[in-house]
Amino acid sequence: MNIKTIVKIHKERRGGVALTFALMLPVMIGISGLVFEYGSAVLVRAQNQSIADSAAFAAAIAYNSTGQDEVAMQEAADRIGALNNRAGATFVARLIASPANALNNAVEVTVTETVPLVLSRLFTSRTELDVPVVAVAELVSQASNCITAIDPGDDGIVVSGGTSIQATNCGVASNADAEISNCGPYIMATSLTYDSAINVPGNCGGAPNLRKADGSRLNPQRRPVIDPYGGTSAVTGATARLASVTSMSLPANPAVTVTSGGGAVSFAYNNASTIAQAAANGCVASRAGSVWSYNCPAGGSSTIGQITIGGGIQLRLNPGGNAANVLNINGSFSAADRMTFGAGTFNLNGSYTGGYGGTYFTGAALNVTGFVNVGTSGTVSFGAGTYNIAQGLYLPGSATTSFGTGTFNIGRGTTACSGGLYSICANSSGGTTFGAGSTFNLSAGVRAGGGATVALGSGSGNTYNIGTSSDGYAFRGDGGSKTSLGDSSGAIRFAGHVNLTGGGSCLVVGTAGQHDIRGNLWGTGAMKLGAGVYTITGSVNFGGSGGGNTSCGGSNIGVYADNVTFVIGATGTLATSGVCAGRSFCLAAGYSSVLINASNGGSTAGFAVIGPTVTSNNAGGNFTSGATNTAINGVFYMPNGDLEFSGAGALGSPGGCLEILGKSIDVSAGGLLGSECIATGGATNLAVRLVR
Secondary structure, three states: OOHHHHHHHHHHHHHHHHHHHHHHHHHHHHHHHHHHHHHHHHHHHHHHHHHHHHHHHHHHHHHHHOOOOHHHHHHHHHHHHHHOOOOOOEEEEEEEEOOOOOOOEEEEEEEEEEEEOOHHHHOOOOOEEEEEEEEEEEEEEOOOEEEEEOOOOOOOEEEOOOOEEEEOOOEEEEOOOEEEOOOOOEEEOOEEEEOOOEEOOOOOOOOOOEEOOOOOEOOOEEOOOOOOOOOOHHHHHHHHHHHHHHOOOOOOOOOOOOOOOOOOEEEOOOHHHHHHHHHHOOOEEEEEOOEEEEEOOOOOEEEEOOEEEOOOOEEEEOOOOOOOOEEEEEOOEEOOOOEEEOOOEEEEEOOEEOOOOOEEEOOOEEEEOOOEEOOOOOEEEEOOEEEEEOOOEEEOOOOEEEEOOEEEEEOOOOOOEOOEOOOEEEOOOOOEEEOOOOEEEEOOOEEEOOOOEEEEOOOOOEEEEEOOOOOOEEEEEOOOOEEEEOOEEEEEEEOOEEEEOOOOOEEEEOOOOEEEEOOOEEEOOEEEEOOEEEEEOOOEEEOEOEOOOEEEOOEEEOEEEEEEEEEEOOOOOOOOOOOOOOOOEEEOOOOOOEEEEEOOOOOOOOEEEEOOOOOOOOOOEEEOOOOOOEEEEEEEEEEEEEEEEOOOOEEOOOOOOEEEEEEEEEEOOOOEEEEOOOOOOOOOOEEEEEOO
């Protein structure tokens, strides 16, 4: 091969390399772009992972500290993004079951940032790449205790007399002593801590009196425990409402104005006289048999003086009128037989008493300066409308009475209702109902006499402002009475005691965001309490004066309160004698079938009972005298009051979760205190840990 041939071959190869390089250049640029831009995405992902971790942690803390507010959770995650200059990234926070433990809640935060594509576009039509990262923060218990005696200067936890504490999945703690007085009692728990002394008898034989659920020995440890709820926003916010309930204003007696004038009319069997008297008032009277009709000009306003009705006479006022009619009646009167009020507004300067034939009111409004007594028998029907009755509504005898949906402004009666003066005095065995969606402004409360049935509204949309009777009650139900209140979109307000004073009685209270009671909530009958927070300035007492289960709200119960929180001030007049004396919360005297489930939402979520938090108020709790089959699920928080379980009293249920915290805890004489919590830490005492 000569030199020319070699040079020619070299030139041809150099051209091939150049061609190959030219062809490979886009591929090389693309690969470089992929490497560079993938590296950029990896860097963004690494940077955002730590930010996502912080956002999940902050969101979980916000969710927990604000009473499980998911809006606050999202806002906390967004703030972390802003602090880290991630304006171009999206932060999405959501509540999930923890991947580490499905029994716990967790907050998942997904951070997504978009990385632009430039060089990589040689291989794809996409102009950008989403880079998501995920972090999960689990809400876990700070403490494993579900039964705690918090005061180091008190007795701590004392178990005696063949009783037991059974906390099968959580711990028992005392900031003072932990004591078992003899060989019969025992404490079963996952842990037992104390901070003063441990006093447990030895050489008892058989199973140890400090034991775990599997029967193995439980070794106590000495260390203090903190109050997990003292000063938290959930507790301080709930107890702050006590002040406004204490100063709750009363509904005023309605002011009723009646135009004076008009001549008297006597409705009997003298046609000429009655017709002439009606004509003098500008109206027309006519009689058909024993029925008188009295009609005034349609759409106008008329007055009539004293009305007198003869025996056996039925009277119809304005049966031919319309909604614009106004009839002013000057003087009290009583019906003899059936009484009918037609269309329009009726203003009565005096009082009305129904007859044996019943009363039928179809007007738009009834305004009465005195009282209304529906009569002792017959059927009584009042339609939808507005009722202003200054001196009370009386529902006696066997009359069956119904009111349509309306606004009921009723003042204090002037005739005693089994002792006190009330706005509504219901003694009728026939029963009384008020329509759904009604408004009740009752200045002096409600009394349901023995055997009476009263339904103050039903369904939703009701409003209740109930004042105080002359003997201190907003509601009082006697033996065998059945009373119900419907749901309310606002607060159900009682400016006095709410009390079932007789066995076999029943009170059903509807759902509301707030139930305010300025006084005590006491019962000797059954109560079914709708969802919401019950802020009670006095005490809660079931069975302190006897009584027990009865049929109420469709079931045989003692107390049924689902999705509720009781906030108890324990001020004013508490029980002064018996097992409930001086107590803020008491279950006694054979009460059973008692279920209280804590609120499952809002700022008090997880709390069943919040007792007095003022350190000078040591009104505690008592579960005694056969209060069996009692389940309270949630946190029972009474930091300044002693809690006693005795006399076959029992608290706990299979599968129930009770976290109880008191000044001291004494279980004796056949009592039982149990909880199957899985160390939840309660309503707000949760720590946060990253799990992904």
